[in-house]
Amino acid sequence: MIHCMDFRLGGTVKRYLEENNLLDDCDIVSVAGAAKNIAAPEHESEREFIMKQIETSKRLHGITDLILKNHTDCGAYGGRNAFSSRDEERKKHSDHLMKAAEIVKGKYPELRVRTLLADTEDSGKINILPL
Numbered sequence: 001m002i003h004c005m006d007f008r009l010g011g012t013v014k015r016y017l018e019e020n021n022l023l024d025d026c027d028i029v030s031v032a033g034a035a036k037n038i039a040a041p042e043h044e045s046e047r048e049f050i051m052k053q054i055e056t057s058k059r060l061h062g063i064t065d066l067i068l069k070n071h072t073d074c075g076a077y078g079g080r081n082a083f084s085s086r087d088e089e090r091k092k093h094s095d096h097l098m099k100a101a102e103i104v105k106g107k108y109p110e111l112r113v114r115t116l117l118a119d120t121e122d123s124g125k126i127n128i129l130p131l
């Protein structure tokens with residue numbers, strides 16, 4: 001799983017892994033902005049770093065699936081206030097997740113790639129949405 005380092009997601013990530021029988025059976029890469037590093041990196045080295053993590057996970061643990069997970073109100077995207085609406089924000093994350101999945105599958109066509117968006121409500125409740 002590649003997800004953002006944001007501490008607010010810790011419990012949500014743990015619950016998701018538990019509910020999907022992946023706890024203690026999933027390599028986890030935590031990096032600010034998650035899919036942004038693949039889809040729209042500021043520097044090519046950011047994409048290379050993530051791709052190297054995927055390569056290492058494949059080599060060491062023979063992974064067959066990859067989960068790319070972004071979240072709303074992400075500081076790496078300028079937070080919620082960088083967007084004019086919740087829909088615009090979700091679309092940006094969706095676009096980046098889809099593009100990142102395409103890039104990963106371009107290099108590793110055998111990997112099953114799932115994309116998720118952890119959508120934070122104003123109340124702080126986080127819903128994980130498959131995209």
Ligand SMILES: [Zn+2]
Nearest residue numbers: 004006074075
């Ligand atoms: Zn974030």
